[in-house]
Every structure is written in C-alpha cells, then in structure tokens.
Amino acid sequence: METKAKRGDLLATLYWTQSIVERRNTMPILANVLIECQRGEIRLTATDLEVGVRGHVDGEVAKEGTVTVNAKKLYEIIREVPNEQVQLKRLENDWVEIKSGKSVFKIVGMDAREFPQFPKIDSKGLSTTPASTIREMIERTIFSVSTDETRYSLNGVFVEESEGGKIRMVSTDGHRLAFEERVLGSLGLTKGVIVPRKGLSELKKLLESGEDGVVSIGFRENMGLVIKDKVELFMRLIDGDFPDYTKVIPKGNPNIAKIEHHELLQALRRVSILSSERYKGIKMEFADGKVSISANNPDLGEAVEEIEAEYKGKPISIGFNARYLLDVLTVLDSEGEVDIELKDELSPSVIRKTGKEGYLYVLMPMRL
Known part of the structure; x- marks a missing residue:
C-alpha cells in the first residue's frame, strides 16, 4: 500500500x-x-x-x-x-x-x-432530513439520558415515528424526562428504537461541523446509519424496552407560572452556588406575582432571590435539583418566557417554552 x-x-x-x-x-x-x-x-x-x-x-x-x-x-x-x-x-x-x-x-x-467488518451502508434506503433540526433535537434530549449502567434501556434516547410525519425523541434518567416532537418525514421506523448516548454525541459533533445542509439517516435491524458529506457513522442500537413515557407526563397541572427565561436562569445560577455539592437542592416558592428561590446549606450558608412571575394558582413551596433545572434552561433558546406547570409539592412538574409546541420537560420534585 x-x-x-x-x-x-x-x-x-x-x-x-x-x-x-x-x-x-x-x-x-x-x-x-x-x-x-x-x-x-x-x-x-x-x-x-x-x-x-x-x-x-x-x-x-x-x-x-x-x-x-x-x-x-x-x-x-x-x-x-x-x-x-x-x-x-x-x-x-x-x-x-x-x-x-x-x-x-x-x-x-x-x-x-x-479489524472488525464495517456494516454495508446502502444510501438509497436512507431518509434525508435537515441537519440543524436533528442537532437541536439531540441537544434538547441527550442531557437527561441516564448514566447508570445498570439501567441499560435508559442509556440512550428513544426515537419513534408518530402520525403526520412527526419524529419523537424521548430521554429519561428516572428523575426527569425530556420530550421533543418535530415534523421530519419518515425515517423508516416500524417501531421505536433506543439510540445510545455515545452514538448520539458523535452524531451531534458531526452535525455541528461544516455547512448545515442535509443529513441521510436510516435504521436497519439493530443499527442506526448516518451519512453526512464524506463521513459515514453507524451506531449499534440498545436492545431493550424503553418505559411507557406517556404515563409519566402529567396532564392538566392546574398551577402555572410564567417566568422570563433569562432572569430565571441567572437567578438559579446565583442561588445554586450555596446549594449542597452533591444534591444541588433548591426551594422554589410560588405566590401571586413572584417566585422566591432559596438554597440552605448548613456548611456554607444560605441564599435567597425573588423574581417576578405571572402565576395562576395556589401558593406552592417545592424543592428541585438546581442542576436539572439549569440543564433544560441552558439548551432552550433564552429569549422569551418559560411556563412551569405545577400540581403540588410531591407531584412532577412540567416545563415548556411559552408559545412553542413540541417540547416539554418533566421534573420530579426533591424533598428538602
């Protein structure tokens, strides 16, 4: 040679x-x-x-x-x-x-x-989709994939097709769940598949390179296949059953807070400095026209910040993991407002971007 x-x-x-x-x-x-x-x-x-x-x-x-x-x-x-x-x-x-x-x-x-055989990739059977859309969907779901090796079926993002050419991506680690649905056309999926975290990280990197353009994606048996420009990527899919996520998503939480996205993100960053290193617990108290965010750590001290909010519902005091809140606020566009939909102190809450359909984030409360 x-x-x-x-x-x-x-x-x-x-x-x-x-x-x-x-x-x-x-x-x-x-x-x-x-x-x-x-x-x-x-x-x-x-x-x-x-x-x-x-x-x-x-x-x-x-x-x-x-x-x-x-x-x-x-x-x-x-x-x-x-x-x-x-x-x-x-x-x-x-x-x-x-x-x-x-x-x-x-x-x-x-x-x-x-050297192991590389699977034969037939580009004819692949679907072309906009690279930027797939990249955004991965960004908004990959962060809540479980890192616990014993929960094998949660070590990736669940991808499935729904009606009207929509593609769904769902990920969860048992404490939170990220759900995104976009119209992309068919990817040739007859049933949902679980794409591993490492494969998605490499795909995201590939989609961030060069021109946005289009990417060819397809699934064959236990493989996910991607072609972009001169690079081919294959991923072995996770063999397992993803839990029925539809049962986890709360419907009709009656207490809704509308908060300016950037203001909430900055306040959480400041207050979480004094939350405990391991659990990152913060308390949020929702009342008319305001939200109070506080952290109390016996070893370090305490922090409190109050921000304006449009709130409809009964007063609620609830604990959350600050890191889980920061993760979702960081990947969403910081312009505009977010809706936090609450039921009570012990039930999961739903976070959405105001006026944007297709994305939601379910977060379990923490006992503080």
Missing part, C-alpha cells in the same frame, strides 16, 4: 476517529484506524464495536492495500508534520512509513484482516 494525500484532508477525517477508538485496550486492534486504499480512493475507519465512523479522503493511490495503525499516534503525527503533502506507505510486517518534507516516521501497524 502506498498513497499521497493532503495533510488538512487527512487531519479532518482522522479527527472523527479520535473519540471513537477504544481506550480500554480490551482488543488492541480497536485502538487502531483502518486505512484502505482502493480504486483511487482512501478510506479511514474506526470503531469500538458500538459506534463506528468511516471517512473518505481525496488522494493519489500509487499502490492498493490495507493496514491498521494506532489512531491517536497517526493523528498526532499528521498534525505536526511540516509539509502539506503526506505520503503513507506500508512496509514489511505491517509497519507504516509516514513521510512529509524531511520528516520520516515509522510506526507499528497490525494486520487489517483482524
């Missing part, structure tokens, strides 16, 4: 492999990137068996072949080489020579036959 390519093109494609390659060394080959030079094109592939990425690089192929080398070291070398032109050549025993200008590196590789 022998090939030449531009440093910038190699670097841009290798960037996608860096957060995917396996760090734990359970299988040494998973720390490597597969380099394939065939029919005048260069392909770079990395996987940890759960998430995989493949990028295409423009270059000159002098001799076809395949090899795998350490993804991190290759990225570091290409980043530091002096010239824009880089030559990659496979030597005996799967060693790889990297030449650029007067610099020559020789690094240990591994036989490409040991």
Whole structure:
C-alpha cells in the first residue's frame, strides 16, 4: 500500500476517529484506524464495536492495500508534520512509513484482516432530513439520558415515528424526562428504537461541523446509519424496552407560572452556588406575582432571590435539583418566557417554552 494525500484532508477525517477508538485496550486492534486504499480512493475507519465512523479522503493511490495503525499516534503525527503533502506507505510486517518534507516516521501497524467488518451502508434506503433540526433535537434530549449502567434501556434516547410525519425523541434518567416532537418525514421506523448516548454525541459533533445542509439517516435491524458529506457513522442500537413515557407526563397541572427565561436562569445560577455539592437542592416558592428561590446549606450558608412571575394558582413551596433545572434552561433558546406547570409539592412538574409546541420537560420534585 502506498498513497499521497493532503495533510488538512487527512487531519479532518482522522479527527472523527479520535473519540471513537477504544481506550480500554480490551482488543488492541480497536485502538487502531483502518486505512484502505482502493480504486483511487482512501478510506479511514474506526470503531469500538458500538459506534463506528468511516471517512473518505481525496488522494493519489500509487499502490492498493490495507493496514491498521494506532489512531491517536497517526493523528498526532499528521498534525505536526511540516509539509502539506503526506505520503503513507506500508512496509514489511505491517509497519507504516509516514513521510512529509524531511520528516520520516515509522510506526507499528497490525494486520487489517483482524479489524472488525464495517456494516454495508446502502444510501438509497436512507431518509434525508435537515441537519440543524436533528442537532437541536439531540441537544434538547441527550442531557437527561441516564448514566447508570445498570439501567441499560435508559442509556440512550428513544426515537419513534408518530402520525403526520412527526419524529419523537424521548430521554429519561428516572428523575426527569425530556420530550421533543418535530415534523421530519419518515425515517423508516416500524417501531421505536433506543439510540445510545455515545452514538448520539458523535452524531451531534458531526452535525455541528461544516455547512448545515442535509443529513441521510436510516435504521436497519439493530443499527442506526448516518451519512453526512464524506463521513459515514453507524451506531449499534440498545436492545431493550424503553418505559411507557406517556404515563409519566402529567396532564392538566392546574398551577402555572410564567417566568422570563433569562432572569430565571441567572437567578438559579446565583442561588445554586450555596446549594449542597452533591444534591444541588433548591426551594422554589410560588405566590401571586413572584417566585422566591432559596438554597440552605448548613456548611456554607444560605441564599435567597425573588423574581417576578405571572402565576395562576395556589401558593406552592417545592424543592428541585438546581442542576436539572439549569440543564433544560441552558439548551432552550433564552429569549422569551418559560411556563412551569405545577400540581403540588410531591407531584412532577412540567416545563415548556411559552408559545412553542413540541417540547416539554418533566421534573420530579426533591424533598428538602
């Protein structure tokens, strides 16, 4: 194998492999990137068996072949080489020579036959959707995915199709639930699927790069497949049953507070400084025309702030985890107002963006 390519093109494609390659060394080959030079094109592939990425690089192929080398070291070398032109050549025993200008590196590789197969992606069966819409939906749900490994089916975002070409994304960790519904057209889903958190993080990163444009998405058996520009991404879906989230979403909470979004966000940030490090508990007292936010920590002291609110309902004093409130307020557009719908001190509350359909956030109260 022998090939030449531009440093910038190699670097841009290798960037996608860096957060995917396996760090734990359970299988040494998973720390490597597969380099394939065939029919005048260069392909770079990395996987940890759960998430995989493949990028295409423009270059000159002098001799076809395949090899795998350490993804991190290759990225570091290409980043530091002096010239824009880089030559990659496979030597005996799967060693790889990297030449650029007067610099020559020789690094240990591994036989490409040991590298796991990348699933065949047929772009014809994929649906195209606006990249910016998918990115926003991921942003507004991924933060409430459970990090508890024992609750396997909650370690991802549930994606399903509903009527009228609408796509739903739902995530929960048992303390809160984020729900987003947008009109995107069909993704070819016959039933709901659970997309893992790592796969969604990589997809979000991919969607944030370059032009917004469109992205091709599809699902096959236990795989989620995505193509954007010259990068292909696959994710192994979580095999489990997502809980019936419709039973968790309260309907008709009678006490509603309308609060200026930015003002609430800033007040919560200030007051939560004195909440306990571990539980981040704050108290919110709702009354006519105002909301009082307070934190009390025996080790540090106390903080109280009062902000204006349009409130209809009985006076309620309720505890919340400040971090869970800050998470949702940070991902929503800070212009305008938010509605907090309450039932009582012990029941879940619903947070929505005033006048915006399709998104809601359910938050369980805390006992303080």
